[in-house]
Amino acid sequence: MKIRDYAVLVSVIMIVVMMVIPLPPLLLDLLIMINISLAITIILVAMNTKEALQFSIFPTLLLLTTLFRLGLNVSTTRSILTNQTGGQVIETFGSFVVGGSAIIGILVFLILVIIQFLVITKGSERVAEVAARFTLDSMPGKQMSIDADLGAGMISDQEAKKRREKVSQEADFYGAMDGASKFVKGDAIAGIIITIINIIGGLLIGVIVHGMAMGEAAQLFTLLSIGDGLVSQIPALLISTATGIVVTRAASDGNLGSDITKQLFAYPKMLYVVAGTLALIAFFTPINPLLVLPVAGVIAFGGYRMQSVLAVEEKEESEAAGGGQELEELKSPESVIDLLHVDAIEFEFGYGLIPIADKNQGGDLLDRVIMIRRQCAMELGVVVPVIRIRDNIQLQPNEYVIKIKGNKVAAGEIMLDHYLAMSPGIDDENVEGIETVEPAFGMPALWIREDMKEEAEMAGYAIVDPPSVVSTHLTEVIKRHAHELIGRQEVKALIDNVRETSPAVIEELIPHLLGIGEVQKVLMKLLKEKVSIRNLLVILETLADYASQTKDSDLLTEYVRQALSRQITLQYADQNGPLQVITAGASLEKKFADSVHRTEQGNYLSIDPESSQSIFQKISEQASQLQQAGVQPVLLTSPAIRMYMRQFVERFAPDLPVLSYNELEPEIEIQSVGVINISAGVVNVS
Incomplete structure (x- = not known):
């Protein structure tokens, strides 16, 4: 057995012992504060428990707290009748709380008893009785549901076993709470009887044994008895309220010590509230702070320690559960779908x-x-x-x-x-x-x-x-x-953005003239040559103008490039000097025009390998000379063959811009640093 198990056993034995052995007033004060703290803790835990099994020890705990409270009643009664005092806490409740008036004290005590006995206790008893009956009636249906899920393969044998145990535990709890609610009812009756005994017994002892006057004895023992009753009934009222809250909880398989320590203190932050409540009692009542504050400090420290331990345990459990969950997901056939995702x-x-x-x-x-x-x-x-x-x-x-x-x-x-x-x-x-x-x-x-x-x-x-x-x-x-990063979905998002400000062009173009896929091809060709598509409205309007004439994406791209001539000019032109270009000569352009083959599937360029190698070499030499001079090389050609020239050049120099005359603004100054021609099958530069 662990230390906490022994602590619970010793606590139960000490409850019985204190009914027999007289306790000093100082120890009674300490036990009364512990009783109040325990009641506050129970009701806070009951309010924060989300399902029955989280506080399944409550029926047994209800019996122990009732026994503890009755043991305190016996000890305080002995002290009141023997020593004319029940400790500072009882005297404070008897004088300070009720204003020192025996009549007011009796009325307040009776009101508390009525609230507890007729409202909370009676209601909790009835709820527990009905809940127990319905739970027992529904057990066969729940068992059949579990068997059906198991037969259909929806749950495993272990899951079925766990659910059957839960159904059994819930039935045990409802039956236990039906009987445990009688403890609360008996406690309320016992509180009234003990208070009456204290008052009557105090009068007899005060007058007969101590020779006190009737009025003096009545004042003294009535206030002490009322204080004792209030000290006892306030925690009883809190626990009665907790009984009504937890009446639908279920029993547990764990031992008493383990369940109390795990479930009662399952919410360490609530202990801070208990400690704060005790601190307020110490500062705003005549109770000695040196008596209350140590209890509050111990409770707060205990909450801190338990919170730290629980945080470590939860982290370890979550890591273990996360690893197991990932393993199960990897085993499941559906996990293969996640592997198909590719990041852009x-x-x-x-x-x-x-x-x-x-x-x-x-x-x-x-x-x-x-x-x-x-x-x-x-x-x-x-x-x-x-x-x-x-x-x-x-x-x-x-x-x-x-x-x-x-x-x-x-x-x-x-x-x-x-x-x-x-x-x-x-x-x-x-x-x-x-x-x-x-x-x-x-x-x-x-x-x-x-x-x-x-x-x-x-x-x-x-x-x-x-x-x-x-x-x-x-x-x-x-x-x-x-x-490569702009797909149909991205194009649709860009088009929707233009639609908000210029819906007319979108309604004309899509889907009547072009589909999103055809617009995507044009945008991809522009981006491939590093032409910005930020001015999307101009691009879409140009497509709307020419889409009725052709659906060829290459031709549509050329029309768009011409519409973006100012943008393209500013992209390559140097503000401080002329635009230096490599010019495709007339013979080279004729060679390309003659090498274009037109088929039903589209047009393509076909040049013999020897000529291709020679053209590659001459263009590369010219481009390298410009780069060494710190100038961006640009190949300039006629609009008719620009797209074919670009297809030819991008295989060996993808970063070399290929522009047509129509893509440059008229006012731009152009300086040709070399003209590439073909004469008698030989490529030369002039």
Whole structure:
């Protein structure tokens, strides 16, 4: 047996012992305060219990509290009749609570007894009796329901056994409460009888034994008896109320000590309320605070300790239950559906990069992701889906991977205790570091220590901290793959947003001229060439103008690009100088126009391998020269073959913009740095 089991057994024995052995007034005061605290605890627990089995020990507890209260009555009666005192608590209730008037005390006591006996106790007794009858009548039906669920395979054998035990326990409880309610009724009757005995016995003893005057004896023993009755009946009233609340609870299989300690103190926070109540009694009544406050302190400390223990136990149980639940979910066939979900964007990193994502370690990656989504919305006009960020122990400690729809599209490696230094074009020998490649743009760079940072800045190096390297790389990957992130559902959301301000164009275009899928194809082609779709109203109006003429998404995209000419011009033009372009010559354009094959399934480009290789080489050479000069290379061609030129170029230079003359504003100044032509099967640049 555990210590708490012995404590309960000793407490029961001491209740019987105190009926026989006289107790000093100070100990009586302490026991009376414990009685009041116990009553408050019981009613609070009863009010917070959600189902019957959580407080199934209540019938037995009701018997013990009644026995304890009657034992106190016997001890206080002995003290009153023997020593003309019942302790400070009884004297306070007899004088302070009822104003020192014996008549008022008797009336208050009778009112409390009437409330308890005629209202609460009688009602609880009737409810318990009816509940017991209905519970016993419903037992066969509940048993049949359990057997039916078991036969249908809806529950397991263990679950069926548990439910049968619960039905049996509920029936036991209702039967027990039907009898236990008689304890409350008998307690009320006993309280009246004991009070009358105290008054009559006190008068006889005071006059005959102590030689007191009749009035003096009546005043003294009546107040003491009334105080004793109030001290006893107030906790009895609280427990009677708890009886009415808990009358539908069920019995338990646990032993008495375990059930009392587990169930009575199942709500440790309620002990703070009990301690606070006792503290108020100590401060606002003449009761000695040194008597009450220690009890309140012990109760509050006990509540704190039990709350701490319960928190640890609940955490362990939840972790164990969570693991078991996950295991069951993995075993169930329905769990396979969850495995089919693929996140639109994933950012996985090794354990060494956890500090950049952990706010507790100063990481701001989550905040940077929010800014990336805002930046993409402003620049591209798309709502980037939620970016799933998680660590991956399979990666190297300093490695990270970016996935689009479950597929790896980019990766990198950073050093958290270093800075990335990118050369201005002329390397400084004094700047030492670990050679690497900047992941977003593929530029050569160095990982330098923090003590080298100032010297590198003076040498003209661009210094970037590791979180900025990651966020820049993630931003560029999203921009490069934005066309893969916009599906029909995302397009519908964008169209619905335009519908709120411009419903006319939506009603004309969708679904009469084009479907959402056809609009999606156009938007995907624009995003693939890094053309922002933020001005969606212009795009939809252009589609509404030309959709009646053709449903070809390539042609519709060309019409939209021409409608966005000002936007495209500003995207590539340099405000401080002319737009430098590589121009497709007339012979090259004729070669492409002749190589277009038209079929019922669509048009496609077919150029012989030798010519393709030569054209690839010349365009790449021109583009590299412009890049080395720090200029964004642009390939300029006629509107008729622009889309075919783009299909040809994107295979080896996906980031090379291909523009047509109609996509540039007339006032823009254009400077051709090279014209690519074909003569006698040879590609040349002039």
